[in-house]
Amino acid sequence: MAETYRKLVATSISTDFRKAAEVVEEERPRPGPHELLVRNRYAAVNATDVNITAGRYDPNATLPMDLGVEAAGIVEAVGDQVRQVEPGDAVVTSTLGGGYREYHLVHESNAIPVPEPSPEALSIMVSGLTASIALEEVGALGHGETVLVTAAAGGTGQYAVQLAKRAGNHVIGTCSTDEKAAFLEEIGCDRPINYRTEEVDSVLAAEYPDGLDLVYEAVGGPLFDTCVEHLGRHGRLLSIGYVSEYQDGPEKVTRERIYTDLIAKSASIRGFFLPHFAPHFEAHMKKLMQRQRSGTLDVRIDDKRFEGVAAIPDAVEYLQSGESMGKVVVHFPEAT
Numbered sequence: 001m002a003e004t005y006r007k008l009v010a011t012s013i014s015t016d017f018r019k020a021a022e023v024v025e026e027e028r029p030r031p032g033p034h035e036l037l038v039r040n041r042y043a044a045v046n047a048t049d050v051n052i053t054a055g056r057y058d059p060n061a062t063l064p065m066d067l068g069v070e071a072a073g074i075v076e077a078v079g080d081q082v083r084q085v086e087p088g089d090a091v092v093t094s095t096l097g098g099g100y101r102e103y104h105l106v107h108e109s110n111a112i113p114v115p116e117p118s119p120e121a122l123s124i125m126v127s128g129l130t131a132s133i134a135l136e137e138v139g140a141l142g143h144g145e146t147v148l149v150t151a152a153a154g155g156t157g158q159y160a161v162q163l164a165k166r167a168g169n170h171v172i173g174t175c176s177t178d179e180k181a182a183f184l185e186e187i188g189c190d191r192p193i194n195y196r197t198e199e200v201d202s203v204l205a206a207e208y209p210d211g212l213d214l215v216y217e218a219v220g221g222p223l224f225d226t227c228v229e230h231l232g233r234h235g236r237l238l239s240i241g242y243v244s245e246y247q248d249g250p251e252k253v254t255r256e257r258i259y260t261d262l263i264a265k266s267a268s269i270r271g272f273f274l275p276h277f278a279p280h281f282e283a284h285m286k287k288l289m290q291r292q293r294s295g296t297l298d299v300r301i302d303d304k305r306f307e308g309v310a311a312i313p314d315a316v317e318y319l320q321s322g323e324s325m326g327k328v329v330v331h332f333p334e335a336t
Contacts, residue, residue, distance in 0.1 A: 003028055006309045007101030009064035013055045015247050018313040020053040021067060029105045033081040036106050038091060040073040041117040043099040044126060045306075045315045045328040046155070047218075047243040054249075057096065068099025068312070070126045072117040073332075082108050090117040092125040100312050102332055112285055120299040123155065123327035124288045126274065128299070130240060131159035132284045134272040135216065139238045143168030145213035146232070148204075150223055151243065152189060153180035155327040158300050159288075160216040161189050166296070172208070174200055174223070180325055187298050195223075204230045211235055211265070220244045221251065228258070231267040240272045247320070300326030307331050 004025050014020040031037045046069060055061055072092045075085055085091065091111040098104045114121040135141040147164040151157045152173025165171045165188035173189040175181055181192035193203050200223065204212070211232025217224055220242025227237055245251055262268060291297035302324045306315040312330055319328045 005102040007103075008067045008309050008312050010053045010067055011064050013053065013063070015050045015054045015249070017050050017053050017316045021313055022064070023309050024064070028103055031077050031079040031082075031105060033079040034108050035079045036075050036082065036085055036091070036108055036111055037077040038071070038073040038093060038104045038106060038111070039076050040071040040099070040102055040104055040332050041334070042072045042119050042122045042332065043068050043101075043312070043330045044070045044122050044155075045312070045319050045330060046070075046126070047241065047246060047319060049316050050246050050320070052096070066097030066101065068101065069096060070094040070122060071099045071101075071104055072114070072119070072122040072125070073104065074117055075111075076103075078108075084108065085111065085113065090114050090121075092117070092121050094125055100309065100330075102309065112282065114289065115293075119301045119327065119329045120292055121289065122329060123299050123301060124159075124285065124292065127156040127327055128159045128288045129281060129284050130156045130272070130274050131163055131216070132288055133274065133277045133280050134238050134240055135160060135163055135214075136284075137277060137280055138270050138272050139214055139216070139236055141167055141169075141214065145169045146172070146208060146210075147214045147216070148172045148174070148212050148227060148230075149189075149216045150174045150219045150227070152184055152192070153325050154218070155324075156240070157216070157218065158187060158298070158326060162187050162297060164214070164216070165189070169214075172204075172212075174219075176322055183300070183325060187300075201226050201229070214238070216240065218243060228261050228267075228269070231261075231265055233265050233267070235265060235267040237267070237269045238272055239269060302326045302328045304328070305331065308333065 010020040011022045012020050075089045147169045149160045153175045172191045173184045174193045184192040215227045215237040218241040221244040
């Protein structure tokens with residue numbers, strides 16, 4: 001077994017992921033008393049990767065800075081105080097800096113056992129949990145309502161569409177191609193909107209005059225403004241991200257304060273950041289995994305394949321291009 005491994009680190013602070021990232025090699029670590037040494041098999045690519053290299057999560061971070069977040073792999077060694085996990089077990093992990101590396105040293109409390117280290121389990125770990133917890137614990141997901149999901153064919157949007165539909169709601173989803181619109185129909189979306197061929201504002205005004213009850217919003221920018229405008233009475237908007245502004249940073253705008261849109265409709269905007277909801281991870285993970293195994297949850301993995309640590313900047317740029325459909329995943333080689 002090799003005594004060294006490769007990982008990706010940021011050597012500068014920049015929203016240009018490729019410019020900031022560098023592949024380095026270091027000695028394979030040994031687990032402490034409550035730690036696991038995991039051989040990563042898959043790592044998830046996220047829109048927020050550029051926020052990490054830009055230092056937006058931790059302005060005081062020191063360089064070089066480990067990159068990547070969630071990963072799925074096989075436990076190769078455990079500390080002498082670990083009791084619940086054994087070498088050979090499959091786990092998924094989600095720790096800042098723990099994804100874009102061949103080996104990952106993680107505290108046992110930050111690893112969730114899964115049947116196998118699959119891209120599907122990896123997708124559920126963050127993208128699925130984000131949708132499930134945000135909708136149920138923060139968004140007050142009900143039934144018989146009108147729900148809009150932006151970036152609906154993406155890694156987390158695909159879950160939001162299905163969960164909202166299974167709860168008995170009418171679901172609208174925005175996307176950028178006819179192929180993505182067809183995929184959304186496959187997973188239960190009642191009204192896909194290809195924003196390149198239709199204006200979202202016009203569709204909502206014409207077809208949903210009573211407004212939206214719940215919005216799962218990940219894009220930001222003008223689309224966020226449109227969603228706020230079309231909230232109905234008691235409407236809730238879940239803001240889980242603003243991918244349209246990640247590259248250049250948040251846009252500065254001059255307009256009326258947001259309460260002028262909300263008070264007249266008793267509407268609300270609710271921010272969501274997954275790490276703040278760790279106590280809910282295990283229950284929601286089990287539920288989503290059970291649905292995936294039973295065939296009642298379609299977990300779509302993007303077809304484009306990326307192999308190894310050196311391919312990660314390509315994968316990040318592919319995701320940022322808007323071409324992906326489903327979760328983008330990087331594959332790491334098996335142990336030799």
